[in-house]
Amino acid sequence: DIVMTQSPDSLAVSLGERATIDCKSSHSVFYSSNNKNYLAWFQQKPGQPPKLLFYWASTRESGVPDRFSGSGSGTDFTLTITNLQAEDVAIYYCHQYYTTPHTFGQGTKLEIK
């Protein structure tokens, strides 16, 4: 199985500042035949279901603010949130769908400093 490891486990960032979350996969999730990385990012707020932020590592889901960006390729990926807002407090997960079983990272808890 592909193991997804996120860092850090938690972070506190001031309002208006930048938050960066890293995700590393134990196997490349890049599929050369279509030049795509099989990596998604999700946001989960308390009491709510997860919400899709990005797929193909950097394709933003409709309605997601452009303060959010996804980057990376192969085994190393990053979710960046600029101009942090209070409503961004949540747990963020990376997710590989390159192969079954699909797997999630352990999650990164983002708080306001």
Add this chain to the structure above:
Amino acid sequence: QVHLVESGGGVVQPGRSLRLSCAASGFMFSDYGMHWVRRAPGKGLEWVALIWYDGHNEYYADSVRGRFTISRDNSQNTLYLQINSLRAEDSATYYCATDGYGSGSYWPRFWGQGTVVTVSS
């Protein structure tokens, strides 16, 4: 507007069985693969299973293979998860989700609100 409503959760004794349902509306259910994902209390998300649009392919997490069965009834727009031999570690909120790219085996896109399963004697 995609709408997914899970049901069937509750308090169940260890070793018993349970069937979760996910009623889908607002999209062509028979065109999309479907996922089950769970989150145990205090833990992160765990992908559980997926089934292709036509029900001909199923995939499972290692932790549930052999005890869980995913299925679907496209005539009723409903997804199921049969859970047998329940264990304490199966206690979680179970979410169903549509596949993001169509037939199946891509990212979960639209999610239901979840149904809670508690395994306790």
